[in-house]
Amino acid sequence: MRFLTAGESHGPQQTTIVEGVPAQMELLEEDINQELARRQGGYGRGRRMQIEKDKVKFLSGVRHGKTTGAPITMVVENDDFKHWEKIMGTEPLSEEEAEKVKRKITRPRPGHADLNGAIKYGHRDMRNVLERSSARETTARVMAGALAKKILKTFGIEVGGQVLTIGGIHSAQTSYSSIQELQEKTEASPVRCLDPEAEKQMMEAIDKAKADGDSIGGVVQTVVEGLPVGLGSHVQYDHKLDGKIVGAVASINAFKGAEVGIGFEAANRPGSQVHDEIVWDKEHGYYRSTNNLGGFEGGMTNGMPVVIQGVMKPIPTLYKPLQSVDIDSKEPFKASIERSDSCAVPAASVVMENVVAFEVAVSFLDMFGTDNVDRIRRNFEEYVQEAKEF
Numbered sequence: 120m121r122f123l124t125a126g127e128s129h130g131p132q133q134t135t136i137v138e139g140v141p142a143q144m145e146l147l148e149e150d151i152n153q154e155l156a157r158r159q160g161g162y163g164r165g166r167r168m169q170i171e172k173d174k175v176k177f178l179s180g181v182r183h184g185k186t187t188g189a190p191i192t193m194v195v196e197n198d199d200f201k202h203w204e205k206i207m208g209t210e211p212l213s214e215e216e217a218e219k220v221k222r223k224i225t226r227p228r229p230g231h232a233d234l235n236g237a238i239k240y241g242h243r244d245m246r247n248v249l250e251r252s253s254a255r256e257t258t259a260r261v262m263a264g265a266l267a268k269k270i271l272k273t274f275g276i277e278v279g280g281q282v283l284t285i286g287g288i289h290s291a292q293t294s295y296s297s298i299q300e301l302q303e304k305t306e307a308s309p310v311r312c313l314d315p316e317a318e319k320q321m322m323e324a325i326d327k328a329k330a331d332g333d334s335i336g337g338v339v340q341t342v343v344e345g346l347p348v349g350l351g352s353h354v355q356y357d358h359k360l361d362g363k364i365v366g367a368v369a370s371i372n373a374f375k376g377a378e379v380g381i382g383f384e385a386a387n388r389p390g391s392q393v394h395d396e397i398v399w400d401k402e403h404g405y406y407r408s409t410n411n412l413g414g415f416e417g418g419m420t421n422g423m424p425v426v427i428q429g430v431m432k433p434i435p436t437l438y439k440p441l442q443s444v445d446i447d448s449k450e451p452f453k454a455s456i457e458r459s460d461s462c463a464v465p466a467a468s469v470v471m472e473n474v475v476a477f478e479v480a481v482s483f484l485d486m487f488g489t490d491n492v493d494r495i496r497r498n499f500e501e502y503v504q505e506a507k508e509f
């Protein structure tokens with residue numbers, strides 16, 4: 120299974136094409152819309168989210184509520200496009216008209232793709248870079264992820280997540296008794312955090328950042344439960360599923376890194392306090408008595424929950440802009456001010472769940488087949504039994 124996204128932030132629509140989705144799986148637009156709505160929420164979002172009401176439209180690959188096995192095309196219209204039709208038009212402009220086109224960007228924002236992209240592609244108007252590098256693109260990735268989540272759910276695999284820190288404030292309550300409890304409690308929190316006291320402080324920190332014209336980042340966690348042993352493989356570097364997940368997470372807009380299980384903390388502990396001891400009982404087969412390694416050994420799932428953390432830097436578009444240089448005059452200037460969010464960490468937590476879900480679903484289908492959902496189920500159930508009796 121693979122996907123491509125296309126679309127500009129203020130262009131007509133976001134498009135995702137996913138190829139390799141098994142046939143005969145029940146799929147409704149509502150399955151995708153639920154995830155899109157979750158991504159739009161969260162305390163700290165700016166005015167753009169009041170303009171957009173993201174709803175998917177299937178344009179191929181789904182018929183009468185079921186997948187056909189053909190590529191699935193999904194689009195979300197950008198409602199804001201109506202304000203940008205001239206600026207984002209596709210027809211050529213005369214020189215005179217080009218002069219009149221507003222919102223040309225010549226003052227790159229530090230921390231953004233603006234300057235690197237402009238030099239690389241030769242754009243004197245950096246809007247050509249900004250429009251595609253914008254985190255609006257995460258809408259398209261969530262469409263792919265929502266489809267992946269649906270595939271996983273079909274086989275009893277659940278994905279959840281929580282916000283661990285925002286602006287240096289740490290959640291002191293990160294454990295939960297079941298993934299359902301994690302899903303329900305984070306859904307009810309404006310910052311997707313399990314600790315009510317930290318939630319309050321995080322919201323105050325977001326208010327302060329907004330009042331200061333600044334932005335703040337944070338750390339988010341994704342959990343996947345119900346996975347069999349052996350997704351991914353040790354036999355080649357690019358089959359290692361933990362590596363693929365870390366790469367995918369680091370590719371989310373504004374993410375600077377990812378860790379698996381206790382991650383960087385493993386550097387501070389002796390091996391005896393890192394590796395998870397192996398136990399066996401008749402009901403469950405093999406499992407681990409702890410989960411420091413976040414569900415991975417040798418690039419493969421070990422049957423324990425997959426636990427990944429990702430770090431998001433503060434959004435680089437600041438209302439109190441940093442120092443930059445105008446690429447036309449070469450004079451020092453404050454960077455361009457663009458509308459933005461003061462904190463998108465809660466939304467990023469939803470994006471990360473979906474990004475991780477896609478990588479996991481790809482490995483799942485690689486292992487059990489891609490054509491037909493019932494055949495995949497037979498392969499999966501047979502293997503789960505085999506692993507238990509091993």
Ligand code: EPS
Pocket residue numbers: 128165166167168171199252253254255257258436457458459460
């Ligand atoms: C973004 C800037 C803001 C955000 C946008 C990401 O958009 P605008 O410039 O139109 O105000 O709202 O996020 C989304 C539109 C979204 O759907 O998440 C940026 O520069 O990355």
